[in-house]
Every structure is written in structure tokens, then in C-alpha cells.
Amino acid sequence: MSGxxxxxxxxxxxxxxxxRTYLGLLFAAAIAIIFVSTVAARNHGPEDVPFGxxxxxxxxxxxxxxxxxxxxxxxxxxxxxxxxxxxxxxDHNGTLKTILTRSLxxxxxxxxxxxxxxxxxxxxxxxxxxxxxxxxxxxxxxHPLISLSGTTVHTGRALVLIGASFLVYLVPMxxxxxxxxxxxxxxxxxxxxxxxxLMLSLVLQLVAILPGVGAIKPYxxxxxxxxxxxxxxxxxxxxxxxxxxxxxxxxxxVSLAIGVTVFIRRDVTGG
Numbered sequence: 001m002s003g004x005x006x007x008x009x010x011x012x013x014x015x016x017x018x019x020r021t022y023l024g025l026l027f028a029a030a031i032a033i034i035f036v037s038t039v040a041a042r043n044h045g046p047e048d049v050p051f052g053x054x055x056x057x058x059x060x061x062x063x064x065x066x067x068x069x070x071x072x073x074x075x076x077x078x079x080x081x082x083x084x085x086x087x088x089x090x091d092h093n094g095t096l097k098t099i100l101t102r103s104l105x106x107x108x109x110x111x112x113x114x115x116x117x118x119x120x121x122x123x124x125x126x127x128x129x130x131x132x133x134x135x136x137x138x139x140x141x142x143h144p145l146i147s148l149s150g151t152t153v154h155t156g157r158a159l160v161l162i163g164a165s166f167l168v169y170l171v172p173m174x175x176x177x178x179x180x181x182x183x184x185x186x187x188x189x190x191x192x193x194x195x196x197x198l199m200l201s202l203v204l205q206l207v208a209i210l211p212g213v214g215a216i217k218p219y220x221x222x223x224x225x226x227x228x229x230x231x232x233x234x235x236x237x238x239x240x241x242x243x244x245x246x247x248x249x250x251x252x253x254v255s256l257a258i259g260v261t262v263f264i265r266r267d268v269t270g271g
Contacts, residue, residue, distance in 0.1 A: 004111040153232075179251070
């Protein structure tokens with residue numbers, strides 16, 4: 001365990017020195033700023049997404065609307081930027097051979113890289129949440145929120161539910177990060193791993209809208225990005241939330257199991 005956290009601290013320092021780290025966080029903040037600015041300029045919110053019609057009534061609706069927008073490409077991309085690079089960059093820089101011949105076992109090295117990818121996903125989501133809440137407060141204030149069931153949720157409870165929604169939303173992001181680490185371990189190419197992770201996310205979203213795939217749709221990773229809706233119903237609908245947790249757990253476990261197997265068996269002499 002100590003070896004894992006040693007690698008984790010080392011990977012975090014590396015992450016803080018890379019431009020792509022801040023690029024992803026900038027994307028997360030920019031989407032919130034652009035959305036709030038657009039709504040303020042048009043004086044009209046999007047009505048085709050949950051809570052879109054309420055953004056001018058309560059700023060608490062802003063981060064919830066952005067959760068929907070972010071699920072399609074933003075957060076899969078941001079997550080893939082680091083997860084897809086975390087192992088493959090070592091191949092590109094020629095440092096993987098040195099890392100794998102150090103005193104630490106390979107499994108803790110892999111675990112440290114996975115934890116770093118997960119931490120970045122959390123940081124990106126928190127960045128968007130904070131900027132969206134600030135923008136929402138400036139746009140229309142923190143007034144009570146209308147739930148998906150049509151009931152009024154007072155500000156304090158709405159903030160708690162928003163926090164819970166973001167936590168559930170984080171779980172499929174960790175699934176995307178796990179897939180990114182897997183592709184990074186297999187491809188040995190950062191660009192291929194990042195693009196491959198993003199393309200898989202987009203393909204899964206396309207599959208979800210195809211006719212005749214109703215049987216597999218509930219098990220698609222990207223479909224779990226909308227499980228947070230359960231928190232915004234009265235009473236709370238736990239079914240989609242618990243479903244998303246175990247579906248994402250399978251995606252994460254399978255991706256990391258394959259990834260760590262590839263990483264442990266990596267031929268050091270070949271890089």
C-alpha cells in the first residue's frame with residue numbers, strides 16, 4: 001500500500017507539471033462560463049434538457065443542466081486526456097523501462113497511476129461544479145429548485161442533492177478513466193489511447209439510440225451518466241442509482257483487471 005501511495009504522489013507531481021492537466025480543467029470551467037453567459041445574453045434557457053427551463057428561476061439548475069451536456073463528450077474527453085496518457089506517455093518518453101526496473105512491484109505502480117487518473121476526473125468535475133454554482137448564483141441566485149417530480153426543493157436540500165448527483169456522476173467518469181488506462185496500457189500510444197477512449201464513449205452513445213438494442217442499453221457505461229436523475233425525484237428513485245453503481249463497478253473491474261495484467265506482463269526489454 002505504501003508503494004502505491006509513493007507512486008501516487010509522484011504521479012500527481014508529474015500531472016501538475018503538464019499543460020494538458022490544466023487544459024482539461026480549463027475546458028471544465030469554460031463550458032460553465034460559456035453556458036451561463038449564453039443564457040444571460042439570450043435570457044432563455046434550454047428547454048430540451050432536464051432543468052433547462054429553470055435556469056433563470058434558480059441558479060441551482062445550472063450545474064444539473066451541465067451534467068447532461070457534459071455526458072456527451074466533455075467529461076469523456078477530459079477524463080481521457082489524462083487516463084489515456086498515464087501509461088503510454090512513459091513509452092513515448094522512454095521512461096517506462098526505468099520505472100519497471102525499480103524496486104517497486106508493478107502492481108503498485110499501476111495502482112498509483114489509476115488513482116492519479118481517478119483524482120483528475122474528480123478535480124475536473126469539482127471545477128465544473130464550483131464554476132457552475134458561482135455562475136448560477138450570479139445568473140439567477142440560489143432559489144428553491146423544482147424537482148423532476150414537479151415538487152419544490154428548498155435551497156439547503158437542493159445543494160445536498162446536487163452534491164449527491166455529482167458523486168453518482170463521478171462513478172461512470174471513473175469507468176471512462178479505467179477504460180482510458182486500459183487503452184493506454186495496451187496501445188503504448190497516448191493519442192491512440194485518448195482518441196480510442198473518446199470514440200468508445202461516442203460509439204456507446206450511438207448504440208444507445210439505435211432501435212432494437214433495448215436489452216443492452218441499461219448496461220452501457222455511458223448510459224449511467226444519467227442515473228443522478230434519481231436524486232432529483234420525490235421520493236428519491238434509488239433504482240437507477242444502484243443500477244449505475246454495479247454496472248460501472250463491472251466496467252471498472254474488468255478494464256483494470258485487463259490493464260494490470262498487460263502492465264505486469266510488459267516486456268521490459270521491449271519497452
